[in-house]
Amino acid sequence: MTATSSRRKLLLMGRSGSGKSSMRSIIFSNYSAYDTRRLGATMDVEHSNLRFLGNMTLNLWDCAGQDAFMETYFTTQKDHIFRMVEVLIHVFDVESEEISKDVETFALCLRQLSDYSPNAKIFVLIHKIDLVQPGKREEVYSSMMQALRETSKVYGFPIQGYATSIWDESLYKAWSSIVCELIPNMNAFESHLQHFAKISEAQEAILFEKTTFLVISHASYKTADMDPKRFEKISNIIKTYKQSCSKMRSQFQSLQLRGPGCTIIIENLTSNMFIMVILPRLEVQRKESHINAGDEDIVSLNIKAARKTFERLEMDKAR
């Protein structure tokens, strides 16, 4: 039973050429968006076991999208493919010429899922959105989503959709929310992080998974004039930086930034997580607290102190 509870089956579906393997490579294998051009067609189903947050294993089934393979999924292999699925991620290519066929495939998937794993969570990614003019993206996305919602209503699945592209940070947003759905004790992480942020008098504290740098949780105060896309952007920035560190045959460990208006600290929290703490602007800080010089050191100490608690939280998840 323990084995099944920490192993999670994710189906990655979509017609051929829609960008399924590219996504997987960028998020989980440190490819850059340029590198994905070298990926060939996937044959049949490519399984990958990805360790996430230490003891959680994501069992990602990257299903080839050619019609020949697709047909076998819905006939001979349906029992094998659609059993015990926790998450279906269906990818749609915005540039596709046969939208009705794409939607039809999606409906077929849903029908199988309603038979075999009625509790599965459904995510749809409207992919390659960078190929649509910036002004029209919203429109294209909402019309696609409306059509898909209607399709999924018949089978009783609520769906969540994201417009994604491998060329910007939208991919991180989508995957971050997909993966967060799978973490069982999310609330515990959240409340501990809130507490931590409060003690450190931080403007914001964010938890990241170590290898993928997807956002797990965040606690924010004074969100008024902050960039709503900041989490994805940070994932993107640090991921790029990690790649550049690998040129020095090394890995990123920590970062401290003391800018004119804020202080940012990124550090290892546990063996599977990074924490990022943002301290507010200098003047504000001076007025409200007694901390001034050496505030980074105090936060570093706080992080050290918090390490134990978060390590225990991670262990709890395993049980």
Place this chain on the structure above:
Amino acid sequence: MSPANPTVFIMGLRRSGKSSIRKVVFYDMQPLDTLYIESTSTTTSVQLESFTDITFQELPGQLNMFEPTPETDRLFQEVDALIYVIDAQDEYLHALANLQGILEYVAEHRPGLQVEVFIHKVDGLSDDFRLDTRRDIEQRVNDELIDADIENQVSLSFHLTSIFDHSIYEALSLVIQKLTPELPQLENMLNLLCQHSGIDKAFLFDVRSKMYLATDSSPVDIQTYEVCSDFIDVAVDLDNLYDSSGPEAGRPMLCTSILNNGVVLYLRQMIRGLSLVYLMRRESAQKLALVEYNTDLVAEGLEKLYAAKRKSRIPAAS
């Protein structure tokens, strides 16, 4: 004779990649987007505002051969360096003939002018082929110069460049370094800094264009340069995300990052959009207070140097 700001010409045949270089380096355009830019029909200039202000002028490449006119005479009196861009993926004999015409003109009217040849678009070539192309081009140009008997009147250097990696920034860095008269002082300052603070490598970067104005005398390894330049991106991007206050005369930006093999990256903002970026070992990072003190001294020195530079220029300009 030359005006206060040094001027650099970017020349080359049409479609050799001059505008792409200008847009990628100075306007932060994505390299892939340059596939769609239109051909430039008029002389376009862009100003690099840094320790030395430099004007880059791009001349349209439509003129098949370089034809001397009074207009070009006037232009060439004001130029301080010339970048000639050759497309390495195309037949380059035509470009070499054009370059030869320009060199002959330069030898006659502006002997000693620095000419930089960018063997451009080498991203599509294999490593061996790059070196072959470079050798071939160098050989041909030098032979022509000897035939015309002007090999002593022009100073030539060759660079392999591509907009898809950092090589274009490195080549342009070397060009602007030649145009900075204070280069020896800057280098000396960085050398002293490295010696006394246990720093492995120090770069003085122009943050917006990510070219380096000076570095210490240890050899430049392109990978170190790439990591340092990526590190600037990280620091600036993160700061922009959380700093809505805009540029403010407060404390300068300071960023440190530790890698797990003990290398420490260090960035400190300087005057006029410049930043110092260091690479050091963890052992020396333990003496961070010393490093910081020394960095402050460099910042002070840089300010004095810039003030002296301004003072000497104002009477010349008026």
